[in-house]
């Protein structure tokens with residue numbers, strides 16, 4: 001019988017040269033195998049049931065490029081490459097680069113990939129909120145076909161995603177945002193290097209002075225990253241000058257939509273309170289930016 005106390009001793013290690021080879025091996029070994037990207041989660045957690053490691057770190061999926069009406073980010077782009085990318089340091093995509101700033105250590109971020117951050121499906125992961133706020137899509141390759149899934153539908157629960165047997169995430173596609181879009185990311189952790197007690201990305205698209213699109217995406221306050229849709233609906237169609245006095249109401253509504261748990265990092269009540277504070281702060285920051293502040 002397998003138990004958590006069993007040592008991590010995979011019996012075989014493969015280094016995939018092509019995506020086809022990686023998905024073929026994953027399909028063959030199923031749950032007994034895992035993909036190894038940067039290893040900063042997998043080699044820390046060391047799941048004892050794994051018998052096969054499929055190293056994908058040499059696949060040519062470490063690009064960040066403007067193409068196809070948006071930005072294509074290969075699943076193996078590291079967090080440091082994302083932080084430094086000129087394409088991801090212009091508004092509103094800078095919210096993606098900024099999401100990496102309070103994550104782990106610089107050394108960790110030389111290895112940690114965006115694909116690993118997403119596929120690990122930790123509720124506290126720092127990359128998903130910004131990507132969901134910008135309507136990013138996960139591009140997936142399996143043994144027989146490729147498919148696309150909106151990132152907001154990619155997560156099923158802690159450590160659970162829509163990936164099926166044999167599938168890997170190959171790319172994140174961030175569509176071109178409409179003019180008048182700005183987004184910000186805020187995170188609260190116990191230390192600057194710790195995983196989030198709460199994180200939030202807020203994106204607004206404004207036409208004239210009317211809010212056309214609002215996305216409030218919260219992490220570490222539910223089994224998956226969540227959109228606070230009731231709070232978002234309080235913003236859409238409103239003039240910026242109408243939004244300003246209602247920030248407290250919107251932030252409170254967003255906090256009400258969370259379903260946090262208590263764990264070693266924070267009690268549920270604290271997470272809900274911080275979700276409200278960070279949402280209000282994010283909205284206030286955006287309103288100031290729209291005013292040119």
Ligand SMILES: Cc1cc2nc3c(=O)[nH]c(=O)nc-3n(C[C@H](O)[C@H](O)[C@H](O)COP(=O)(O)OP(=O)(O)OC[C@H]3O[C@@H](n4cnc5c(N)ncnc54)[C@H](O)[C@@H]3O)c2cc1C
Pocket residue numbers: 034035036037038039040041042043044075079102103104105108111112113114115116117118119120124125126127163167168169170193194195196
């Ligand atoms: C010291 C330290 C601090 C950290 N701080 C933070 C933090 O502040 N915020 C945060 O969000 N995370 C943090 N992490 C977690 C981790 O670094 C990130 O989640 C990282 O992005 C994972 O990427 P990786 O390439 O190392 O993933 P890996 O460890 O290689 O893989 C993680 C999981 O995803 C699967 N996987 C990886 N790539 C793919 C793919 N392309 N397709 C399908 N499945 C795939 C693997 O099989 C595995 O199950 C920290 C980790 C450490 C060690």
